[in-house]
Amino acid sequence: MGSTKQQILTILRQDKGIISGEKLANNLEVSRTAVWKAVRELEKMGYQIEHLPNGYRYLTSDVLEKELISSQALPTSSIFIKEETNSTMDDAKVAAMAQQPTPALFIAEKQLGGHGRFGRPFFSPAGQIYMSLLLTPNQTFEELPQYTILAAVAVSLAIDHYTGKQTQIKWVNDIYLDGKKICGILSEVTSDFETGRIKHVTLGCGINFSIPAQSFPENIQTKAGAIFSQKAPLITRNQLIQLIWQYFFELLEALPDKEYINIYRKKSFVLGKRVQFKQQGVTYSGKATEISDTGELIVQTSQGVKTLSSGEISLEAIY
Known part of the structure; x- marks a missing residue:
C-alpha cells in the first residue's frame, strides 16, 4: 500500500x-x-x-506523474521527474555515464539553462514541458534513423490529436501552431570512437504548453506561442507527454516503411517556399524542393542544387 x-x-x-x-x-x-x-x-x-x-x-490537476506518463515502452522505473533542473539534456547525459538502462525519460517542472540548436538559449517558464529521452541504439551513424524528425512527427501528431488543429514543422526541428513556434527539438549523439557505433542518442524537447500570449518577452511575442495561449488547457501535460512517446515508439517500430518521413513532408511549411541560408560563410537563397529520406533539405538555388544537413545549417529566412 x-x-x-x-x-x-x-x-x-x-x-x-x-x-x-x-x-x-x-x-x-x-x-x-x-x-x-x-x-x-x-x-x-x-x-x-x-x-x-x-x-x-x-x-483535474496538472501535476507531472510518471504513472500517468508511462507506457509499455516507457515503464515508470524509466521516468525521472525533477522539480527544477539546469537542463534535462544534462540529466540524460549524467544518467548515460552512470549506465542508466534505456529508453529513459527525464522531465523537469522548471529548466534553468535550457538551450536549442547551436547553443541558443530559450525562454523557459515553469509549468511547461521540458523533457529529454535517452536511447542506446547500438548502431552505426549510417544505420541511425532520423531521431529528430521522428520526435518532431510524434510531437506534432500528439498536439493535433488533442487540439483538433494542424501543426506544421519547420525544417528541421521546430513545431508551429497558428503561425507561431510552440516547440523546439534537439538531438545529440555520442559515439564510441573505437567501434564507430553510436553509444547514446539524447532527444531534448521543450514545449510551450500553456502561456498567455502577453506573457512572452516582447522581442519574441510575434514569433512564439503556446498550445494553449487563449484559454485554459483542455488536457493535462501528462496526457500529452504520454501520447508523444507512444507515437514515437510506434513510429520507431514501423521504421522500415519510412512512414514518419512522409508525415514529416506533409507537415513541412518549408517545402515549396523560398529559403535563405549560409553555407561555408556564403549566403544563398532558393526554393526548397524536397526533403530526402535521410532528412536533408534540397534547395534549388541560382548556383545549383544545395543539400542542407540539419546538423550544420539553420534557415535564416523563409518567404
Whole structure:
C-alpha cells in the first residue's frame, strides 16, 4: 500500500464525486486529522481538491506523474521527474555515464539553462514541458534513423490529436501552431570512437504548453506561442507527454516503411517556399524542393542544387 496521501489521491481520483473525510478515514483506518493533513500535502504538491461541507472532491490537476506518463515502452522505473533542473539534456547525459538502462525519460517542472540548436538559449517558464529521452541504439551513424524528425512527427501528431488543429514543422526541428513556434527539438549523439557505433542518442524537447500570449518577452511575442495561449488547457501535460512517446515508439517500430518521413513532408511549411541560408560563410537563397529520406533539405538555388544537413545549417529566412 502507498502512503495515506497517495491512497487518498487514488480514491478521490477514481470516485469523481464528493467523499466525506469520515469515509476516507474509515476506509484507510486513519484519523480524520491524518486525512486533513494528507489533503493539505496533496494541495501543496499542486493537486486541486475542492473542500465542501460534506467532503472533498478531486478537480483535474496538472501535476507531472510518471504513472500517468508511462507506457509499455516507457515503464515508470524509466521516468525521472525533477522539480527544477539546469537542463534535462544534462540529466540524460549524467544518467548515460552512470549506465542508466534505456529508453529513459527525464522531465523537469522548471529548466534553468535550457538551450536549442547551436547553443541558443530559450525562454523557459515553469509549468511547461521540458523533457529529454535517452536511447542506446547500438548502431552505426549510417544505420541511425532520423531521431529528430521522428520526435518532431510524434510531437506534432500528439498536439493535433488533442487540439483538433494542424501543426506544421519547420525544417528541421521546430513545431508551429497558428503561425507561431510552440516547440523546439534537439538531438545529440555520442559515439564510441573505437567501434564507430553510436553509444547514446539524447532527444531534448521543450514545449510551450500553456502561456498567455502577453506573457512572452516582447522581442519574441510575434514569433512564439503556446498550445494553449487563449484559454485554459483542455488536457493535462501528462496526457500529452504520454501520447508523444507512444507515437514515437510506434513510429520507431514501423521504421522500415519510412512512414514518419512522409508525415514529416506533409507537415513541412518549408517545402515549396523560398529559403535563405549560409553555407561555408556564403549566403544563398532558393526554393526548397524536397526533403530526402535521410532528412536533408534540397534547395534549388541560382548556383545549383544545395543539400542542407540539419546538423550544420539553420534557415535564416523563409518567404
